[in-house]
Amino acid sequence: MTADIDAFIQFLNVEKRASAHTLSNYQRDLRYFMQFCQTLALENWQQVQHEHVQQYIAQRHREGIGSRSLQRMLASIRSFYRFLMARQQGTHNPAKNVKAPKQNKLLPETLDIDQITALLEASPDSVLEIRDLAMFELFYSSGLRLSELAQLNLEDIDLDAGQLRVRQGKGDKARDLPIGKKAVQAIRHWLECRFDSDDSAVFISTKGRRLGQRSIQLRLDRWCKKHGLEQHVYPHMLRHSFASHLLESSQDIRAVQELLGHQNISTTQIYTHLDFQYLSKIYDQAHPRAHKKNK
Structure with a gap:
């Protein structure tokens, strides 16, 4: 599973010319997600299902992760699975219809x-x-x-x-x-x-x-x-x-x-x-x- 993440990050770097910031975020997001999958005894990316991604996002939300960060995590997982499917290493994208909790709109700061x-x-x-x-x-x-x-x-x-x-x-x-x-x-x-x-x-x-x-x-x-x-x-x-x-x-x-x-x-x-x-x-x-x- 780690090798697949490394291959994806290399693809983003060479083919997509992603920024160093994007590469760092995606790599960190996917490694955290991999650790979560391993706690569920999932041995490869093909075993991950829609409900597993939902559980992961719900858990990170309970840990206090904000909506924008959760949305980025989901984007990382979706992109990763598109990469796997393009390489014939997967048949489905378990993050496709998972949504992050909506972010509460903060009232703008004003002066009187x-x-x-x-x-x-x-x-x-x-x-x-x-x-x-x-x-x-x-x-x-x-x-x-x-x-x-x-x-x-x-x-x-x-x-x-x-x-x-x-x-x-x-x-x-x-x-x-x-x-x-x-x-x-x-x-x-x-x-x-x-x-x-x-x-x-x-x-x-x-x-x-x-x-x-x-x-x-x-x-x-x-x-x-x-x-x-x-x-x-x-x-x-x-x-x-x-x-x-x-x-x-x-x-x-x-x-x-x-x-x-x-x-x-x-x-x-x-x-x-x-x-x-x-x-x-x-x-x-x-x-x-x-x-x-x-x-």
């Missing part, structure tokens, strides 16, 4: 209005901080992804019209977005003192080069620590806050979906974690049978 205000109304002390504040305002104003902000070019923004174009969003889909008044002011301030550069990027370094995603993350972390925000803040948290605050105010999930560039509305629905008291208030005001009549 007071935290956003403290973050964005602090005064910049340098040209770099003027640039940084423009970036952070734009994150929260337009709900951009980190990659979208880093890729933004000068020709993509129209400050007079208060809008921008994301040319390559997720799935290579373009979309037009509004820019809020505060963000327009912050960007204008930055462009007035922007470093000389032939690069068309809106946000550049002191060397005139497009600012990378990691640099943006580090600048946000530095800004938050400087201004006493103890919570760890990352760029996507500003996007989450944009979506959450806009949805709470407008109750228009379709509009928020469009602004975020989500293909499926189910992705946007994660932001509907509204306060129960607020929902109760809306219910009491709107539902015709909710009002208590005085006798």
Whole structure:
């Protein structure tokens, strides 16, 4: 059984040119699965049945292995059996219809209005901080992804019209977005003192080069620590806050979906974690049978 795993890993390495990370994961997954099979006295891969794979995944789940890791384990086993079948070493794929437990969706981390205000109304002390504040305002104003902000070019923004174009969003889909008044002011301030550069990027370094995603993350972390925000803040948290605050105010999930560039509305629905008291208030005001009549 070990020899078959080694042959499969060699196939992935030579024929498929899989990454070292993939090779390591698949090899580890299959060795763990082999050990499990051996505890069941299974002597070769052909003896493994559908229920054995189910038992294995259930056991790893009880051990606290997360859904994504379990899905990868199943992918490893399925790929391995396809390899065996292609070599005439098997007639069935016991992992074919086995599914991993669904992963619980974690609510996105957001900042409240007071935290956003403290973050964005602090005064910049340098040209770099003027640039940084423009970036952070734009994150929260337009709900951009980190990659979208880093890729933004000068020709993509129209400050007079208060809008921008994301040319390559997720799935290579373009979309037009509004820019809020505060963000327009912050960007204008930055462009007035922007470093000389032939690069068309809106946000550049002191060397005139497009600012990378990691640099943006580090600048946000530095800004938050400087201004006493103890919570760890990352760029996507500003996007989450944009979506959450806009949805709470407008109750228009379709509009928020469009602004975020989500293909499926189910992705946007994660932001509907509204306060129960607020929902109760809306219910009491709107539902015709909710009002208590005085006798």
